[in-house]
Amino acid sequence: MEMVSALAQGFAVAITPTNLILALFGCFAGTLIGALPGLGPVNGVAILIPLAFSLGLEPTSALIMLSCIYYGCMYGGRISSIMLNIPGDEPAIMTTLDGYPMAKAGRASEALAISAVASFVGATFGTIGLTLFAPLLAKAAIYFGPADYFALYVMAFATIGGVTSVNPFKTLLAAFLGLMIATVGLDPATGTARYTLGSFHLYDGFDPIVAIVGLFAISEVLVYLERVHEGGARMVPLGRAMPRLKDMMAGGWANLRGSVVGFICGILPGAGASLGAFMSYIFEKRWSARDGRFGSGDPRGIAAPEAGNNAASGGALIPMLTLGIPGSGTTAVMLALLISLNVQPGPLLFARQPDMVWGLIAALYLANIALLFMNIPMIGLFTRMLSLPQWILMPFVVMVSFLGVYSISHSSFDLFVMVGFGVMGYVLRMLGIALVPVVLGLLLGADMENNLRRALSISTGDFQILVSSPIALTLYAVTAAMLALAFVLSLRPPKNDAAVTD
Amino acid sequence: MRNLSKLLGAAVVWTSLSFAGATAAECIAPADPGGGWDFTCRTIGKMLFDQKLVDAPIQVTNMPGGVGAVAYAKVMSSRADDADLIVATSTVGVTQIAQGKYPADTSVMRWLAMLGSDVGVILVPKDSELKSLDDLIGVLKKDPSALAVAGSTAAGGWDHIRLLMLAQAAGMSGDAYKQIRWVQFDGGGPAVTQMIGGQVQVVSTDLGEIAGFVESGDVRILAALSDERVPAFPDSPTAKEQGLDVTGYNWRGFYTGGGVSDDAYGAWVDRLQKLYDTDDWKKTAQENGLVPVWRGGAEFDAYVKDQAEKMNAISREIGVVK
Numbered sequence: 156m157e158m159v160s161a162l163a164q165g166f167a168v169a170i171t172p173t174n175l176i177l178a179l180f181g182c183f184a185g186t187l188i189g190a191l192p193g194l195g196p197v198n199g200v201a202i203l204i205p206l207a208f209s210l211g212l213e214p215t216s217a218l219i220m221l222s223c224i225y226y227g228c229m230y231g232g233r234i235s236s237i238m239l240n241i242p243g244d245e246p247a248i249m250t251t252l253d254g255y256p257m258a259k260a261g262r263a264s265e266a267l268a269i270s271a272v273a274s275f276v277g278a279t280f281g282t283i284g285l286t287l288f289a290p291l292l293a294k295a296a297i298y299f300g301p302a303d304y305f306a307l308y309v310m311a312f313a314t315i316g317g318v319t320s321v322n323p324f325k326t327l328l329a330a331f332l333g334l335m336i337a338t339v340g341l342d343p344a345t346g347t348a349r350y351t352l353g354s355f356h357l358y359d360g361f362d363p364i365v366a367i368v369g370l371f372a373i374s375e376v377l378v379y380l381e382r383v384h385e386g387g388a389r390m391v392p393l394g395r396a397m398p399r400l401k402d403m404m405a406g407g408w409a410n411l412r413g414s415v416v417g418f419i420c421g422i423l424p425g426a427g428a429s430l431g432a433f434m435s436y437i438f439e440k441r442w443s444a445r446d447g448r449f450g451s452g453d454p455r456g457i458a459a460p461e462a463g464n465n466a467a468s469g470g471a472l473i474p475m476l477t478l479g480i481p482g483s484g485t486t487a488v489m490l491a492l493l494i495s496l497n498v499q500p501g502p503l504l505f506a507r508q509p510d511m512v513w514g515l516i517a518a519l520y521l522a523n524i525a526l527l528f529m530n531i532p533m534i535g536l537f538t539r540m541l542s543l544p545q546w547i548l549m550p551f552v553v554m555v556s557f558l559g560v561y562s563i564s565h566s567s568f569d570l571f572v573m574v575g576f577g578v579m580g581y582v583l584r585m586l587g588i589a590l591v592p593v594v595l596g597l598l599l600g601a602d603m604e605n606n607l608r609r610a611l612s613i614s615t616g617d618f619q620i621l622v623s624s625p626i627a628l629t630l631y632a633v634t635a636a637m638l639a640l641a642f643v644l645s646l647r648p649p650k651n652d653a654a655v656t657d
Numbered sequence: 658m659r660n661l662s663k664l665l666g667a668a669v670v671w672t673s674l675s676f677a678g679a680t681a682a683e684c685i686a687p688a689d690p691g692g693g694w695d696f697t698c699r700t701i702g703k704m705l706f707d708q709k710l711v712d713a714p715i716q717v718t719n720m721p722g723g724v725g726a727v728a729y730a731k732v733m734s735s736r737a738d739d740a741d742l743i744v745a746t747s748t749v750g751v752t753q754i755a756q757g758k759y760p761a762d763t764s765v766m767r768w769l770a771m772l773g774s775d776v777g778v779i780l781v782p783k784d785s786e787l788k789s790l791d792d793l794i795g796v797l798k799k800d801p802s803a804l805a806v807a808g809s810t811a812a813g814g815w816d817h818i819r820l821l822m823l824a825q826a827a828g829m830s831g832d833a834y835k836q837i838r839w840v841q842f843d844g845g846g847p848a849v850t851q852m853i854g855g856q857v858q859v860v861s862t863d864l865g866e867i868a869g870f871v872e873s874g875d876v877r878i879l880a881a882l883s884d885e886r887v888p889a890f891p892d893s894p895t896a897k898e899q900g901l902d903v904t905g906y907n908w909r910g911f912y913t914g915g916g917v918s919d920d921a922y923g924a925w926v927d928r929l930q931k932l933y934d935t936d937d938w939k940k941t942a943q944e945n946g947l948v949p950v951w952r953g954g955a956e957f958d959a960y961v962k963d964q965a966e967k968m969n970a971i972s973r974e975i976g977v978v979k
Contacts, residue, residue: 358723501869
């Protein structure tokens with residue numbers, strides 16, 4: 156009861172005409188920033204923090220606007236994944252797998268509608284979880300040790316082979332390529348430089364967002380150039396401009412399953428939205444394996460990862476607010492924002508500055524509703540993007556990619572890295588190797604290694620520590636069960652042709 | 658209508674560009690948003706504007722890479738004479754310089770000032786059997802690998818070196834204290850939560866980031882590595898009081914390019930000193946676990962160079978630098 160009144164107080168703080176206008180602006184700007192490749196929530200919020208200050212906004216108003224931008228980016232990231240096969244930000248990579256095939260088949264508006272609904276369900280689930288359980292769930296972060304994180308990443312890598320419907324060996328090869336790329340940089344445990352060729356620019360390794368923009372956007376342009384040379388690219392059939400209500404709900408229960416999996420990943424600091432989207436997709440694919448058409452435009456393949464990454468974004472706010480630990484780049488920016496507003500996240504935040512926290516939570520609910528109502532009408536606008544001639548769209552993609560990457564680090568070195576990844580992406584595509592597992596290897600590989608190193612530092616090199624905690628053992632058991640299930644399913648005759656892989 | 662989304666996209670990009678290109682002074686935080694250097698830039702940048710010491714809000718640029726080495730190289734090579742640029746740094750940056758991990762030594766920059774300092778602390782969980790520094794040293798002397806100690810830096814970083822300085826002062830030999838188990842986490846917050854969860858037994862890190870955990874009573878300060886007791890926690894003893902003459906400050910300050918004129922350099926030192934003299938700064942510093950300490954201009958320049966030399970000596974002694 157106390158919580159309800161606290162939340163009501165939060166809404167009272169959040170709902171004023173000025174705040175509502177700022178919330179709408181934040182949602183709109185956030186969606187666009189998220190949709191543009193390279194520009195993500197990290198630089199989106201970082202860029203707009205000075206704007207909030209120069210407008211002289213009240214701290215609560217600034218917080219509301221910027222948290223709307225944060226949630227807006229999470230909604231927006233999916234748009235270019237679906238329309239262009241270019242993820243707008245890291246968590247949106249999984250949405251390319253089924254979203255783009257669906258758009259290519261002329262069902263772009265359906266894909267956008269399914270993902271908008273999934274984003275809404277996931278984000279609402281995450282926000283409700285944050286409201287009800289924040290102090291309780293903060294404990295999860297405390298009892299999850301390095302060995303347990305390692306087991307979680309083992310689970311992710313063990314299931315990575317099933318992520319695409321092409322040859323699983325090529326998928327594994329791609330994941331290992333990503334792992335290798337992740338080893339470049341300063342070794343966090345000892346500070347030793349690895350594969351940096353003596354360049355300070357490589358000390359921090361390759362930024363995943365630069366790799367993603369290169370691998371997907373630049374290679375897309377290269378593939379397009381080749382097609383033009385060979386005689387014209389095929390126009391994508393447009394399909395209907397606005398989705399029907401039935402199409403919106405096509406995600407069905409996958410929305411909720413994805414939300415649960417994503418939320419669990421979100422509350423673990425360091426795991427975050429990318430892992431949430433990935434695990435939701437893998438889980439959904441296993442769950443619906445018998446009649447699935449995953450990889451060729453299954454609605455559940457869009458709904459699950461979108462619900463997952465949005466639920467994870469809500470979940471990731473829990474360790475950030477209650478422990479002051481940013482789990483990802485985006486929550487790190489939110490942390491910076493709170494600190495610059497003189498809000499000190501940590502164990503005492505809920506007791507000391509309840510107005511601010513409940514105002515923020517209320518703003519997240521508002522942002523969610525605003526985003527859903529804003530995104531459905533915008534579908535018509537975005538589907539028309541596909542009717543643009545490619546010779547306009549592709550140069551625009553190149554321009555946005557360069558600007559986006561440069562705005563992250565202000566470094567021309569990263570532009571070369573991006574182009575290098577673009578060429579690599581082109582070669583991999585020509586070899587029929589999927590790009591998504593490369594990025595997953597890169598995103599998850601570094602964390603997996605760090606946690607292994609931490610576990611072994613604690614045990615002075617004794618590998619037994621990896622199997623000595625109940626959490627880790629449970630995770631290994633689930634992994635084994637998932638692999639066994641995949642094996643059993645592969646022995647049974649497939650129900651339809653689409654389930655046959657390679 | 659069909660070009661609307663593109664136009665808006667261009668507008669967003671344009672906004673970001675015009676911010677980056679504004680003529681206001683710029684503060685480079687050589688790290689991702691959310692960290693200590695980012696905090697230094699954002700807080701002090703905002704206060705300089707609030708106090709009307711600069712005409713326009715200070716633009717904060719995040720330039721992560723190489724624990725500050727990328728920003729150092731950038732300023733050295735292309736912005737050495739940019740009078741509108743300041744760069745946040747701290748003891749962590751100087752440690753890297755002292756260990757030869759930056760592209761150049763301290764002489765290529767002009768060191769402006771430090772305005773405050775974070776204090777290194779040795780922490781244990783609230784129900785730990787270790788009640789004093791003596792208890793800790795006693796256990797480590799008996800068996801150096803008996804305890805797993807965590808911090809926010811790699812082995813050989815400032816959090817680790819401070820711990821080893823204590824061991825050294827207590828009379829442990831290099832061969833013994835090399836065996837102390839060191840676990841790196843991505844910040845003091847994760848290190849402390851992992852300690853509360855029982856993964857490690859002791860944490861050596863800065864107080865500022867984790868002060869909330871001390872206030873809430875989840876962890877205890879075994880020793881503060883400062884000359885005097887930390888004002889926010891008057892009940893927590895220093896290492897000096899417990900007989901080990903070790904301090905481990907992590908000061909926050911700024912440098913600017915080596916080619917900046919004496920006038921521009923002096924103007925920055927002056928602005929920062931005026932800010933330091935306000936009550937607002939002292940209040941903000943204390944709220945964030947910093948002790949307000951001023952060293953500016955030539956005095957600070959000499960202090961940084963001296964600190965780098967001392968750290969280099971310590972690093973050699975404990976075998977971090979060959």
